[in-house]
Amino acid sequence: MAAPSLSEIVLRCRERLQEGRERCRIQHDAGSRGVQVSARICDLYDDLVLEAWNHACLDHFGGETPRGIALVAHGGFGRRDLAPYSDADMMLITRARSTADAERIAKSLTRDLVDIGLDVGFAMRTPAEACSLSWRDPVIFTSLTESRFVAGSFNIFRSFFESLRRGARRRRSRLIRDLIEARRQEREKWGDTNYLLRPNVKKSRGGLRDIQMIRWIGFARYGEVDLERLLKFGALTDNDYRLIRRAYDFLIRLRNELHFREGRAQDVLDRPTQMAIADAWGYEGGDGMLPVETFMQEYFDVAREVRYASTFFADDNRSRPIISQAVERLLSKRIAQGVRMGPSHIWVEGAYLESFATDLAQVLRFMSMANHHRRRIGHHTWQTIREAMQTRPPTRPDAESIGAFLSLMSRGGRLAPLLRRLHELRIIEQLIPAFRRARGLLQFNAYHKYTVDAHCIRAVEVATDFADEQSAMGRRYRRLKDKTLLHLALLIHDIGKGYDEDHSVVGARIARETGELLELDPGSIEILEWLILKHLAVNTVAFRHDLSDPQIVLSFAKEVGSIRRLELLIVHSVADLAAVGPGVVTDWKMKLVEDLYLRTRRYFETGDLESYDDSVVRDYRAQVKTYLVDEPEQAMSRKLLANAPASMLRRVNSEDLAAQLIEVGRSIDDGEKSLCISQYDPVASAMRYTVVHDQGENRIGVFARVTGAFLSCGLGILRAEIDTLGDIVWDEFWVSDPDYPDEPPLRRIEKVCDRIKHLLDTPEAPLPPQRSTWSLERNRESPQVNILPTKVDFDNETLDRYTILSLFAYDRTGLLYHIARAFSQLHVVLHFAKIDTHLDQVADVFYVSEENGAKLEDYDRQEQVRQALLEVVSGDK
Template identity: 25%
Template sequence: MTEYLFAEAFAETNPISAFKVAIAGENARLKQRFTPAQSPADLLGEKARFIDSLLSACWTHFLADEAAHQALIATGGYGRGELFPHSDIDILIVLNQAFTDKIQDGLSAFSNFLWDIGLKPGLRTCFTNECVAFALQDQTIFTSLLEMRLISGNRDLFETLAKQIINTQLWSSEKFFLAKMSEQEQRYGKFHDTAYNLEPNIKEGPGGLRDIQVIGWVFKHHYNAQSLRELINYGFLPRAEYDNLVAARDILWRLRFALHCLTNRCEDRLLFDHQREMAELFGYTDQHGNPDVEQFMQFFFKTVVDIERLNEMLLQLLNERLINNQEALTPSPITANFSSIAGYLEVSREDVFQNHPLALLEIFLLLQQSPSLKGIRAGTIRLIRKSLALIDDQFRRNKQANRLFIEILRQPRGITHQLKRMNRYGVLAAYLPDFANIVARMQYDLFHIYTVDEHTLFVIRNLRRFALDKHSKELPFCNNIFLLTPKPDVLYIAALFHDIAKGRGGDHSTLGENIALDFCRQHDLSGQDSKLITWLVRHHLLMSMTAQRKDISDPDVIHTFALQVGSIEYLNYLYLLTVADIRATNPSLWNAWKDALLKDLYIATHRALHRGLQNPVARSERIKETQQEAKRELLKLGIAESAISKSWQHLSDDYFLRYSADEIAWHTIAIAASNERELPLVLLRPQTQRGSAEIFVYARDEAQIFSICTATLDHLGLTILDARIITTEDQYILNSFQVLEQSGEAINDLYREIHICDTLRQGLINKKASLSKNIHKQSRQARHFPIETSVTFLDNPSGKHTTIELITTDRAGLLSTIGRAFIELNIKLHDAKITTIGSRAEDMFYVTDQNNQPLNDEQERQRIRDTILRYLSTSH
């Protein structure tokens, strides 16, 4: 619709509807013309011109005679003429000094009309002097005005403002550059300093469109340049790198345009909801076990890492031109091959890498050994990229190169920074070809939120933090254990290889062990170190699986785990690697419960190893120790010994094995003070030694109690971390549930505690779960990761129980559903281990028949399996 037709639209009965139809028609036309294979640059300009016409018509209509005396200005991306289908429209209205109420009424009508037709304008109104003052105070306003463009109105007002904005006295090149650097640092921090998030932001994330815009803003402000192409003229980029930058920008433009078309809104995040459709739209198909979406995301990640690297180089060069004086740019020799220029390493000659290929590793070691250096100079980064082919098989077999690489991992500082830099420049993948397989490789689940290479480097970063005093308050126990590890480099090497075989099919731990062994042999590591590294790679999941899926209060479980670990030295290394791995997989999944669980397993195993594997703790000895400790505590609190004996008389040995003395004392006080009429007894302790809340239920045994409890706790929005079920000889049950709020935080409100206890008690009395609103919702992302349900029977080594392992998609009411299935099956539940990894539930149920006998009959097992699957299929 032309400006003339827009003007005509105001004469229609419903002009708002007419404009909405015009906007929808333009977006539909752009969508139809868009193809993912071509840059949408022309379409961005067409959309900007369409909005120009629309705004000009509205401006003239609502401001009438006053329109020519004020200035309507496009700013930001709209000012650049880059407008995506659903982008915000940033506009500035500059007023002349003859401001009247008539103008105010016209501006209000103009603004309201734009909102009514769905444009959502970012609109600012001010006088010229006010606008200059705002720009002086806020660099973001100043930045948006750098790209302003007159749409309609008074050109003199526009040019007066433009001259004052261009005036370098407002923001000097140095001051503006530093402000943009600080802004970028903060922006990177919001994304954990990585572009490799599984739901990345195309515009704001590291390596996104904003990185290119920052370069443009700083460059344009200093040189008054009109386009990025002038980077070539001023010697910042060779033509080939400029072409790479523009090609990468076009890819992000194509992705962003496609997202707007797909979602019909201003969406800049590559959410799981859209990734599969985007992969299909961009022509990716499944290939040999490599899913289309993983190929598509790898394509995206490799694009943004190129932009991130070019951003680093260009901002460094701009820093030299804008801030450093000539004296600072004088080379200062450091070694025969390298000099320092303005704090950055530069090759002494263009042919350094060609004549001395090992310098491709030496440069990173030199950065570690010279903490005053800021990094590598842009020209040298360029040379590194051009010289990667020199890192061939002969280079990798070179013993001096091997020693250099190990030396990098043994430095007291800079290990994480240099490994990240080596990865960003391609050196790490060139030196370790197996590592190239995991670069930018995503793991399409909710547990791993980073690509494999980025996760690996985060693990090493976490291990390094254990060594540093400034981070000692984060996990003091880990810092103390780290001091006991004589060779931290062994940990770093194990971390480097623990996931290196991801994406190859088969068991990545076993495959990774073989790759790590080849590395150890090539790098002449001692047999002892090689054995430890390969063992850690092979068993890096052992401790987390044991803690989360087995009953670590059972001495037999601890003894078995201790046999697998073999020594306190191996335990120390495995514990540190496990904590670092979990925290680097998805920081939001780490909580006080997991911290305490792993710490408890470590302490119990340490005691077992210290005692000697040939002298395992006898069950009777463990029971006696726990009873004595609990009794001492209770007597101190004034509980009579007769009351203790009465409370304990019907409890089984399992109870004293599975609960700590502290827990037993709390239970005993409650039981001793209660009578039959007060049952069911429901108590809540908001903070236990494991960082979670414990809900304790004491009642007459009835089959549906577990189902009622779990359903009610789920309705109350609590996450159940662990469930323990004890039945006494006189048919009372002691159920305890370790819980956290759905947010992962502890329960810290007294009224919330009372509400939980009252609701659960009423549910048990009425023999039905609470019907209160279920606030436990499945996450948006979980819908895209359905887990195939499996029910597996495992024989318990003790022969007392049968273990049912359930793997399925986590959902509201899952445990309650299982409880109802057990009621129908007449199964007796003795214990449960609850593990949720992202959207994946991996739960273990320890069951018997009603006569306390394990379930060994295959036909009976199949019936149980079928019944559980039926219940789960109908609970969605």
């Protein structure tokens, strides 16, 4: 009988693959366990691979199986935990004399499988080559530990796998060390915390890869990857085994869901998908929490369990040099009853360990000692504590436990890692009950990278790191004699999130309750409550207001009240900001924070709001003036310098500002109304455009035309600062250019500047249309996840001359232009603005007035402006 043609094989198997995936999806949607669906997917892959294998054998060897060749599945295919669109990793193991036959099989097999629609990873090796590569590359080793026989010669497969097993056990110390290091590097890339807001369910910390690492280390140490066998060997505890099995099934099912939803390999759990899965899987909210928050809290619980089990398994099986262990014990000394301390570790002696581990007060005192002496807790000691605390029923802490906790909180050192351990054991929430709700709580913005609890502990870590910095913030942190309140405030500053009420107000109430539970004195409770209530005040004032205005500083100083509180609040604010995520603290932001601190401290010390500006600004003007000549051709430049507000000065160095003043003065003398100056800012990785325009009496619409020019060129405005010098508008814009991630070429800059000048000089000219752009981003967030409310607030109390209008919203393309156009249509005059865009959020402040110079004080007028801006933000205009 003639063999069927290749096209018939491919077409038949393609149809089987499509139908098989659909049946698996139906089984998945019906609520089947993740491991069952994955096993069925693997069976489907096996059937297709065997059909392609049999066709290759029929085509080349008349249906006979060639001798000396084995087809092996490895990686996820070998492990049989495939997701619907996973790769099929395979290898042909061949004797040297069978290489030619193997090459013919390999060519036919890979061609057919790719044509069928499988993503195939394929290699051909002799047993010796495969083992040799495994010893050199931990990635290859981990994949081959999961090898499974598929077809061909079982004797060849058995010979290879036994050689791999024996060789691994002989090299176990080095292999385990390399495995742990390779996993550490992978975690750094995909997320070295199990509390990421957009986790990779396979590669982020606490994901499937950490479970797989247990299997791989088990193979190197015991020659086994099966978790049940590792349990029987005593390598896993009963509790860890149960936790891992539960977590494994949850993560496998979740990964299957991601693949089915995308119709492709997808392991990143982004925010729109989180919400969709929570709804599809029937999660319910409650107690002010959304269903998606309940779902993600379960995910984070699972990831935490996996992280701990895999970390302890790795520590148990990592070889430590006998000499270093002996030195550690030889040089140790007893520092308390049952407690010894060596050069790098601290531990509890065996005779005391069992009773010690169940006593919360003793555990907290022990951790405080570890922090005080900056020693790591011995692995065996911590493992015993962990197991004891997991079975200990939660109880209200006694006075001794509270005292030990406060002692721990009073020092920096390794405080943050110890708090993470206490959090994982659910001890923090016994001391601070409100912390339970923050566990794994989402933050619905791209600004934050971590969950609420992870962010709070990270903020503590940032603050304690200040101790080693030779910076102004480091000096302020070290000046705090008692750091307990700072550390405690950072630990709880955001646990008011997730309620309908403002999280600072809720957090302040929680702070008072916490202070009373921890038996703090009334003065300390009052400061703790105030710190939480005002923890956003520094960012609000520094980043959104004109710090050269004495009224702004005076208002802030009244909220703060003293130098001690100022220093606490400044350190708290910077630590909080830095803990949001990488790249959030910029030189620009730190400069503004430092400026606010110095102005406020000077006021507390002298009672004079003007002295700071008088000295600093006077000196700066003098520096700039040295670059200007006392000649008629620079008279306008000198006049501009004399009239420049303090808010405009010190944006750039004195020499650059002088150059700008000379250029602006020359253009005004030549009768030009508009000027655009460009400079690349490497710190912000953005182009900085300085736009100067003589607006005369027409003060409406200038800002809208400039932002419209940027929008029409396809540029995104990251930051802006707007000032006026009489009739002259002097605006600074930092913009991103999607066409040029680095500094754009001169022709591009000239095009942008020409567009801006044309639109300003010809106000009757229509604005060009917004440039259309294509985006290949798959992870762009859906509007449904933007659940934080848009805010438009009016403040007529702080300033005598202007209304302060504050806007919080989620960003979208052209938003600033549409806001500016709304101001123009409403005949609202813009005098000063600070625009700050970070990822998906904008937080903008505008100093505005009516055309006649009056504030926007009428309620109906405010509502008119508010509704117009809300329509702009929602996209209705």
